[in-house]
Amino acid sequence: MILVETHPTLDDAARAMSGDAAYMAGGTLVMRAVNEGQGPARLLRVSDPNLRALRSSGDTLTLGAGMTMANVLSHRDLAFLHPVARVVGGPQIRNMASVAGNLFAAHPYGDFAAALLALGARVIPVGQGSARNVEDVLRDRGRAGLISAVELQRPNDPRNFGFLKISRVKPKGVSVLCIAAYLPREGGRIRGARIAFGAMGPSPLRSTGAERALEGQALDATSIARAAAAATEGLEPPTDQIASEWYRREVAGVHLKRLLSGMEHS
């Protein structure tokens, strides 16, 4: 029988966390487990409205962990993330699903997490402890602890960030795969390429092959072709009801090429 605890702040909830408890933000993941009889013994939730706040300081954007996809879509300052938030679930899910919660969404979900990975975002943990890269959190989600905010740098040119979700059903459908690409330029060359795939592994993962092909290059047909060819290096896409490993491997480079071709600019 489930015990539900409502705490006034995240700090209180963090203190109450234990092995048999789970934190519930928007509920889109946890409540499904509860409905299917797979819920935790204790469910912790927080009633603090500040969890949804957006703070910006210079180029640093701090998204409250509880910000929903709809909240993201309502902020002009986050316009570069709108293509991502817009394709998470349907309208109802977007009113519920949180930025931090998406980091814990099991395959095939986690489109927003893929975008955060590409943007080099960091999570601010609750209580003490320094910010951690999203990449580290995704690698070891079971030990992540509670998150109070997600911090990232605003792209100096929003055109350097691109996102593409591939799904059979549109506008709302689960990903066959998604791609987030962040390609900052310096003097016309890519510096610090980050390309993240969603639904191509147990969690969102970077495509080191594509990044290597683009690093230091101009973004043009040649470098794009090389990136597409190297897209799935080191990746082991899953086979599930949505697509087979073979299919994901076949189309990943094709879709990457389309995304990158749309990001070419002077």
Place this chain on the structure above:
Amino acid sequence: MNDMTSEGPMVEFRKDLFADERDDNLNEVGKPTRRQDILGHVTGRSPFFDDHLFNGLLHMRCARSPHHHARIRRIDTSAAEKMPGVVRVLTGRDVPVNLNTLLSLLDFGLDDEPLLSETKVAYIGEPVAAVIAETEAQARAAASAVHVEWEVLPHVLDVEEAIKPGAPAVLDIYPNNKFVYHGKYDHQKLRYGDVDAAFRGVDHVVEGRYQMSPIEQAPIETCGAIAAPEQNDRYVCYTSTQALFFSLGTAAKMLKIPSSRLHFIGGTVGGGFGGKVDSIHEPLAILGTMLTGRPVKYAWDRAEEMQVGAPRGAERWYITDGVMANGRIVARKFIGYFDAGAYTRLSSYAIIKGVGHLPGPYTIPNVYADVFCVYTNRTPATAMRGFGITGVDFAIEAHMDKIAETVGMNPIELRILNAYRDGDMKAHRREAKNCALIECAQVVAEKAGVTLSPEFKAATSMTGGGGARAALPAFTATDEDGRVEGFAATSYAKKSGASSAPVPGAAPASRPARVQASAQSPARPAAQPASPPSAAPVHTADPADKKPARSGAMRFSSLSGFRRR
């Protein structure tokens, strides 16, 4: 008032009655009208089965097989019974008549499927126990605590593998995983003319293999029923079923209760598409009510609806056509396999329906079909949109395109050339009437911008049929292939009341298949006699238990086309 003729009843309009209050013009085409139930839909008041509140409602959930195929060594419900909120745990021995087949209501087929399995399971999700608890969450938790000792058996998931000698016996009341038709054959036959003779004189032989996977109906409302005690010593049952009378009859039979004690309320179905005809929920919900004295709800969750709920069954078709150079199809041979899954349900009937449809809307002078109802360890199949027909139509139309390509003909013109016309004799020996394929094809061509030559533009369904095309073939080749012994003739198509039960003591055996003259046919099942069943089937129908022969009020003939003239 109704004039029964060989054409069917004529409609007589009695315009004199209540003349000043009625408009019998029947002119509805072109006028806006509303569905009679849509006001309820838009106000949220349409009463789906679950839209009824009961004080003290209990919830039922089943413990299910995780294996494709397994023997049950032991079912231990003791842990489940002790869990919080659990009122009762049912197993097969709580079910008064724990074996049924849906069409037994029409005297067609042997009882083969338990409500709650006791000795073995033959598909993933097959229920073996039903937990009844105060809340759905408690029922769910307790169902996981039912402990079953399984002896996993080899399984088979492909129709052609399932009929090979030595394949795992999915349903052992029939030999070699094939339903027995008419007490005589391991398949349904259609014989019209002589395809083998015709093949010898054609310009092209075109072969094709077509496969359709199971398709889940996926209604937004899952299947379910709520049963409760009612006054006058009755049980009321609200159900999602599409087949209210089937469900009532099945519940009455399996619970050994007169149907007069059952009050079934349905009619508001949240999407059926054929998937809500299997009458599984009502007997269990009512049984739960009978044994607890309280209202009981038994409904599938979404995972069960998709995995355990019966889909349209997979089909595989081999079609071999003999075609002349001008595109005339003179012979068509079908070998078809319906994947019934682990139990018969309605698949046997789907084939009767499908075979009556062959060879499709075309006049072909020689038609042959062998269609098998095959048991595999997949989820039992049931009806879905165009039940029995849609799958073979896909195969037929894909094949027509292949023929058009072979003879170098416009595929629409090929169809018009071979289309049936009014007055033609059809392969199941009935005259074609009100044909319209030609007209449909012409409209399609026009809308798709396909030019038809004048001859095909001028064709009509009303001309060119009948005459020589109305005659039955002079000779029809028949055979005894797939003959099965040991099954008594069924009352289906006969009024004797004898059942399709295996004759006790006789070993069912298959005669060797006749060697096919045409090398083009796909391999038939190898000629080997089937081994006798290891034990007399527990569920052999004792003639003493059989209901008395029906007087004929329940004729299956109109469904099958065997009506005598």
Place this chain on the structure above:
Amino acid sequence: MAKTPVTFTLNGSAKAAFANPGQNLLDFLRREVGDLAPKYGCGQGTCGACTVTIDGETMLSCLVLAQAVEGQDVRTASGLATGATLDPLQVAFMDHFAAQCGYCTPGMLVSARALLDRNPRPGREDVIEAISGNLCRCTGYEPIIAAILAVANGKARA
């Protein structure tokens, strides 16, 4: 079993009922409060048949903890009509055959109403996005889109 009292507003009326531990809002509304309009289709947040609004935002009641709506304004399809006067969307759905089995309809209407409340003149793509979280297995969606656009374009009957 320790139940939790929940006090909230349902379709404009004050309500109070007790929620079981872990009970979702859909089950709570149907069983404890008696509003049968929102429906169970999946329990996973995929089908939208359970759609309600909470403080004006559409949400999936099967994924909302019942006690989380304490003090909030919940609206279901039952609240669309005012007495015997139907919402124009309800009339439009009837006129455009936007329902067949009717099971997705309550959730669909809530999503449609929420769209028109925030955007009275949506285009076709806006309508499609607004109902993209509500599955329908019967109509093929076109009659639903037509009904919503008819209301938006002022072409629906009063």
